[in-house]
Amino acid sequence: MGLFKVLGFRGFLVPLFFFAALVVASVSGIGVNWGNQATHPLSPPAVVKLLRNNGIQKVKLFDADAYTLNALSKSGIQVMVGIPNDMLYTLANSVKAAENWVSKNVSAHISSGGVDIRYVAVGNEPFLSTFNGTFEATTLPALQNIQSALIKAGLGNKVKVTVPLNADVYESASSQPSTGDFRTNIHDLMLQIVKFLNDNGAPFTVNIYPFISLYNDVNFPVDYAFFNGYESTINDGGKIYDNVFDANYDTLVWALQKNGFGNMPIIVGEMGWPTDGDRNANLQYAQRFNQGFMTRYNAGKGTPMRPGPFDAYLFSLVDEDAKSIQPGNFERHWGLFYFDGQPKYLLNLGTINSNGLVPARNVHYLAKKWCVLKPSASLDDTQVATSVSYACGRADCTSLGYGTSCGGLDARGNVSYAFNSYYQINDQLDSACKFSSLSMITDRNPSTSDCLFRFMIEIDDASLDGRIGLLQKPVVLVSFVFMLFTIM
Ligand SMILES: *[C@@H]1O[C@H](CO)[C@@H](O)[C@H](O)[C@H]1NC(C)=O
Ligand SMILES: *[C@@H]1O[C@H](CO)[C@@H](O)[C@H](O)[C@H]1NC(C)=O
Numbered sequence: 001m002g003l004f005k006v007l008g009f010r011g012f013l014v015p016l017f018f019f020a021a022l023v024v025a026s027v028s029g030i031g032v033n034w035g036n037q038a039t040h041p042l043s044p045p046a047v048v049k050l051l052r053n054n055g056i057q058k059v060k061l062f063d064a065d066a067y068t069l070n071a072l073s074k075s076g077i078q079v080m081v082g083i084p085n086d087m088l089y090t091l092a093n094s095v096k097a098a099e100n101w102v103s104k105n106v107s108a109h110i111s112s113g114g115v116d117i118r119y120v121a122v123g124n125e126p127f128l129s130t131f132n133g134t135f136e137a138t139t140l141p142a143l144q145n146i147q148s149a150l151i152k153a154g155l156g157n158k159v160k161v162t163v164p165l166n167a168d169v170y171e172s173a174s175s176q177p178s179t180g181d182f183r184t185n186i187h188d189l190m191l192q193i194v195k196f197l198n199d200n201g202a203p204f205t206v207n208i209y210p211f212i213s214l215y216n217d218v219n220f221p222v223d224y225a226f227f228n229g230y231e232s233t234i235n236d237g238g239k240i241y242d243n244v245f246d247a248n249y250d251t252l253v254w255a256l257q258k259n260g261f262g263n264m265p266i267i268v269g270e271m272g273w274p275t276d277g278d279r280n281a282n283l284q285y286a287q288r289f290n291q292g293f294m295t296r297y298n299a300g301k302g303t304p305m306r307p308g309p310f311d312a313y314l315f316s317l318v319d320e321d322a323k324s325i326q327p328g329n330f331e332r333h334w335g336l337f338y339f340d341g342q343p344k345y346l347l348n349l350g351t352i353n354s355n356g357l358v359p360a361r362n363v364h365y366l367a368k369k370w371c372v373l374k375p376s377a378s379l380d381d382t383q384v385a386t387s388v389s390y391a392c393g394r395a396d397c398t399s400l401g402y403g404t405s406c407g408g409l410d411a412r413g414n415v416s417y418a419f420n421s422y423y424q425i426n427d428q429l430d431s432a433c434k435f436s437s438l439s440m441i442t443d444r445n446p447s448t449s450d451c452l453f454r455f456m457i458e459i460d461d462a463s464l465d466g467r468i469g470l471l472q473k474p475v476v477l478v479s480f481v482f483m484l485f486t487i488m
């Protein structure tokens, strides 16, 4: 996006109203996604401190929670607020509802609170193939109503709309980006949306996940998922591709260009690498991917089709242990930080601290105690399987399994891990460590060098308001557990 860099500098020379329109598109440091689907989230004020101490100046949210936005007030951090998919129907069908949304969730925070809201993300990956078209009829009308409401509120220049889309809204017939176009079954809809965004000076937002390429295809060349080390480069009419991120991004550039929108600004709304829950989700790969990306990003290096700097938001800030694991067990492990704000690996964001991420401070932990399988309990006890299934169905066992951080535990370790997860998620209640007569509480840390038996942090009640209940996908969790037991 070399064009915008140039325009950004020229902005100082052109009349003020031009500058106002351009400032939205100027690039300023890396952004991060901040989600709150966790049983024990850090409080919003603690997260805002974490962002500031790490020099992160842009944040993307998935809703417009008032407690979160209040914490961002006067922080100097630019904000993208989000509208969840389940609100699209209402906002598509009611101008009044869209006006209320903008008034309460944008205008109020800008005028009273000094929250620097720059974007409204309308929906989250609404055209994902797995949604079976559920949001196809409502996304564009909701987008239109929110845009009108922003204009009516006098925010048309300051706040831009966008729709974060999964990269599966476009496809290519070959590994060459130049064969790219929008997905056939939503081609017309995509053109209407792109035209609407373009008419309103709004960017295209896309989420790009090389990890998923590797996860979905055992034959995918591992090095091609990263930003270094791939030898069999792809030549697309003289443009050379040595990583799938560039190829994916440029497939979108071609799709836009073919349909007459070659200059449309693109924001990468999500990109990152998980650290657990799959054999390809580990600290080494996450470090390689994110550092590889950050080094290029900070050097202002784009893709072969758009060689200049662009805007991107890493996915994500912290792990979220209450996320649905329908996409896979890795889904709860995307954080640059663990749930408690402790960095996972050495990452230089090129902002404040070149020695790596700065941890959250003053985090209050629960007591150092754990719930484990009693030494006297027998693995042959018929209660073992039901107890583990119960615990994993209500807590988080995504760090167990082939190639994961706790994949090396023995059978007894597996059971203890499940018991402990349930006990900690329930704030170390005595009653949460009563798995018939199999369990006991200990102050001896059962963790191994690879596998952490966590204990949780204290949470303030206000943080829990917007959180998603743990039982949202019990079926998936239970089937995972049965699998675990057939293996054992
Ligand atoms: C504002 O956003 C919150 C959080 O996403 C949502 O629950 C609420 O309904 C929105 N308010 C209005 C008036 O739509
Ligand atoms: C989409 O369709 C599939 C197959 O018919 C079904 O299993 C799935 O539950 C549907 N998903 C949604 C979100 O409707």
Ligand SMILES: *[C@@H]1O[C@H](CO)[C@@H](O)[C@H](O)[C@H]1NC(C)=O
Residues within 6 Å of the ligand: 400, 401, 402, 407, 409, 410, 411, 412, 414, 483, 484, 485, 487, 488
């Ligand atoms: C522990 O559970 C994991 C996860 O299913 C399984 O792969 C592994 O084989 C189990 N280990 C033992 C020793 O039973």
